Amino acid sequence: MNVVLWILQVALALFCLAGGQYKVFHFDELAKMPQTAALSRGGWGAIGVFEMLCAILLIVPAAAKWMPVLTPLAAAALALEAFTLAVLFAQYSLVLTATNPLMYVVVMGLVAAFVAYGRFTLKPLA
Secondary structure, eight states: OHHHHHHHHHHHHHHHHHHHHHHHHOHHHHTTSGGGGGSOHHHHHHHHHHHHHHHHHHHHHHHHTSSTTHHHHHHHHHHHHHHHHHHHHHHHHHHSOSOOSHHHHHHHHHHHHHHHHIIIIISOOO
16 A cells, blocks of 8 residues: 555656646646636646645655655645635636536545545555
């Protein structure tokens, strides 16, 4: 189980780093999607910085064995953020009939929730 959780942590961290840097540094490309209007540029930037910080906290404390409780807390925070975005996108897609990244956000939230559960309950980091 520990190996599975590490694989999920690394994959989730890579996706969050990529998504966060995209929201922060490539907002003009992101702004082409109609769902972007749901938040301001500053809101998307804050979410991007939050995702990059959580991505770092998914790996570094666990690998360094320094305050490993930060790893499941970061995963729980990412799950909460993903499900909040899912609600926002679902609400926005009722108004606008366009494709949205709802499934991607829900899957990422489920993975983050599983990592948080796994690191809190199944195989805690010592």
